[in-house]
Amino acid sequence: MPRVLAIDDEPIFHKMIEHALSPLGYEVYFAADGFQGLNAVNALDPDMVITDVMMPNITGYELTRRLRENPRFADMPILILTSRDQLGDKLKAFESGADDYLSKPFAPPELVARVGVLLSRGEKMRNLRSMSKEKPVENATIIAVHSLRGGVGCSSMAVNLGVALRELWQRPTLVVDAVLTAGQIALMLNEPLRRTWSDLSGSNVADLTEDVLKTITGTWKNGLQYIAGPTTPSDAEMVAPDMVRAAMNILRSMYDYIIIDTPHDFSEVSIHMLDFANVILLMIAPEMASVRAVAASMDAYQKLGYPPEKIKLILNQSFDGEGLKQTQIEKALDTTIKLVLPYAPNDFVRAINMGKPLLVSSPNTPVAALFENAAYTLSKDQHKNTPQSAPSPTLQAVLKRLSARSAN
Numbered sequence: 301m302p303r304v305l306a307i308d309d310e311p312i313f314h315k316m317i318e319h320a321l322s323p324l325g326y327e328v329y330f331a332a333d334g335f336q337g338l339n340a341v342n343a344l345d346p347d348m349v350i351t352d353v354m355m356p357n358i359t360g361y362e363l364t365r366r367l368r369e370n371p372r373f374a375d376m377p378i379l380i381l382t383s384r385d386q387l388g389d390k391l392k393a394f395e396s397g398a399d400d401y402l403s404k405p406f407a408p409p410e411l412v413a414r415v416g417v418l419l420s421r422g423e424k425m426r427n428l429r430s431m432s433k434e435k436p437v438e439n440a441t442i443i444a445v446h447s448l449r450g451g452v453g454c455s456s457m458a459v460n461l462g463v464a465l466r467e468l469w470q471r472p473t474l475v476v477d478a479v480l481t482a483g484q485i486a487l488m489l490n491e492p493l494r495r496t497w498s499d500l501s502g503s504n505v506a507d508l509t510e511d512v513l514k515t516i517t518g519t520w521k522n523g524l525q526y527i528a529g530p531t532t533p534s535d536a537e538m539v540a541p542d543m544v545r546a547a548m549n550i551l552r553s554m555y556d557y558i559i560i561d562t563p564h565d566f567s568e569v570s571i572h573m574l575d576f577a578n579v580i581l582l583m584i585a586p587e588m589a590s591v592r593a594v595a596a597s598m599d600a601y602q603k604l605g606y607p608p609e610k611i612k613l614i615l616n617q618s619f620d621g622e623g624l625k626q627t628q629i630e631k632a633l634d635t636t637i638k639l640v641l642p643y644a645p646n647d648f649v650r651a652i653n654m655g656k657p658l659l660v661s662s663p664n665t666p667v668a669a670l671f672e673n674a675a676y677t678l679s680k681d682q683h684k685n686t687p688q689s690a691p692s693p694t695l696q697a698v699l700k701r702l703s704a705r706s707a708n
Contacts, residue, residue, distance in 0.1 A: 483529020490655025
């Protein structure tokens with residue numbers, strides 16, 4: 301039975317909330333101000349908090365901020381319920397960490413609907429996080445490429461990073477297509493879909509071994525290995541998230557580098573992959589829908605407990621002309637863009653149509669150099685700091701560019 305704590309200094313609203321929620325089986329508790337509310341949250345460990353804004357001692361905004369600072373309450377839904385209904389008040393509520401905002405006076409059916417949605421969302425987030433506690437071992441550097449919005453270059457980034465890392469170090473490197481319903485990795489490598497994740501559907505997690513995983517792993521011409529996504533959505537439904545998680549546990553001990561093309565969501569598979577990753581490359585395009593998607597992603601990362609340094613924002617200048625400026629995006633998101641991919645539609649389209657990574661189809665372009673430089677930056681320190689007796693042409697080119705940059 302869900303426990304809901306309502307924090308409000310007006311008794312009439314205690315009654316209204318109780319009358320709306322108690323008949324549906326909710327356990328409803330009350331506190332009269334912010335300090336009492338903080339004490340009650342610690343004592344009751346409620347499933348959800350509903351709080352007013354203007355109260356004695358501390359405001360609902362401050363109460364929300366304090367709760368969000370405690371990892372124990374990172375996933376607990378918080379609904380701001382207040383008579384303050386200006387846009388600035390709503391923005392302040394979300395900035396403080398609230399999940400939703402409802403103005404007084406409220407309609408009881410709307411309160412019930414919002415409480416139900418928030419509780420369901422919070423429970424799902426807690427369950428997914430508790431199921432994905434594995435931490436990467438030192439063997440593999442795992443890079444997850446992610447975006448909630450498709451069409452911003454995630455697959456291109458994953459494939460070209462994989463190619464570049466393999467070319468740099470000639471070490472075991474794997475690209476994982478985790479977009480199970482519409483993956484593009486095999487297409488971008490011009491490889492047939494002989495074996496995919498769906499070929500594990502008849503296996504038991506307990507029987508999963510390195511040899512079994514090698515049966516679904518393909519090899520591209522430079523030695524880069526890959527696991528392709530299923531051919532059809534119906535095949536994708538046969539791939540159990542627990543099987544993917546168990547496979548990643550084994551794969552991370554088999555490779556020096558694993559690059560994951562991550563689904564455009566926070567599904568169970570996505571969170572498994574993001575948890576495994578040492579680095580998350582969060583892709584963004586210079587338009588408002590993409591900026592909003594990135595803001596939502598960063599909020600989810602925070603709730604999942606990822607440190608800020610794990611997230612690297614990558615701007616793909618996917619169109620020319622009226623796009624948002626880099627400075628505008630950085631200001632809106634209060635973060636720094638780590639890499640900007642220049643506007644190069646012909647290079648990317650040619651690469652996809654030819655089934656050749658951009659590093660192969662357009663090797664002498666600025667964007668190819670950026671992919672190689674990024675791969676070097678993300679490489680293991682032990683590789684970058686160990687002199688190579690016979691450095692690869694790609695490594696020589698990167699070091700030459702870095703040397704020229706430092707000289708300037």
